[in-house]
Amino acid sequence: MGKPESICVFGDSTAWGAWDMEKGGWVNRLWFQVAKREEEEYVEIYNQSVSGGTTRTVLERFENEARARGADALIFQTGGNDASYRSTPGNFIVQPEKFRGASQNI
Template identity: 40%
Template sequence: MSTGAIGHRICCFGDSLVNGVRDGEKGGWPMRLGRRLLEEAKRETTIYNLGIRAETTEGLKARWKFEAQLRMVTEFPNILMFSFGVNDANHVEDRGEETTMRVSPATSAANAAEIIGEASRLAPTLWIGPQAVIDGSKSSQEINERLEGLNQIYLETARGFDVPYLDLFATTLKDDRWQRALRRGDGYHPDKAGYDRVAELIWEWDGWKRAVGLTD
């Protein structure tokens, strides 16, 4: 393992699946990554969990840069991490139209390109793809179909900006640990075990290892 840079300041942006809703340990996968960096890699890393429940890419686009710049210090290496999409794909509940997305695919794609493009010019950027919701009812199946489409759009966008992208959609749709954790949660948010699983997948990802200096 390379000694790499220490003292990273890592800003994790997204929605409730970043924030850690229904996580018994609190803090979601960002907290788990920070803990492992300290305990296993002996890295004094500052993790900022900047997830907001129910936020779409419209809200994220308006706030992320201001919040990131408040936390970025030139003396320390900075990393920006993003994970979003489930709320864009969710139903417009206040209109009672299950067939209508909260944010259209075209708008979600444009928002993602604006966010990731600007972030990648500001600091090293990592993009964690959206996780599947529970594979169950017609309503959740419809959301997963939308997420599959958004995931492909996001993957191509990441390639265009040369930003590392961790594709989690197919994995979490079929992963027994994730799906069981969703059943113990509310179908959209897992219990503790689900956040453990996502943190494991990120920790094992080469994009993460390279960004924090855990591999040559």
């Protein structure tokens, strides 16, 4: 495989760029490095990350989003919100078996 022409990134608020007021997050920083145009050849990076995203929400949308953008490379950053819990430790937002299943399907 040669150099990708279109990359889709799927993830949560960290991938989306929350709290990075300097450069807009790691995906945007990646874009600064790889999207430099050289004549007609360049790489498009589509940040499809959503604050609050989980493996389930990524699984539900990544195929359609990647297809719509003609992505030939995918990057996933997911699991942080899945491991978060509501008020009581162990009361995870996404139960471990559902996280495991969604991760395998991605």
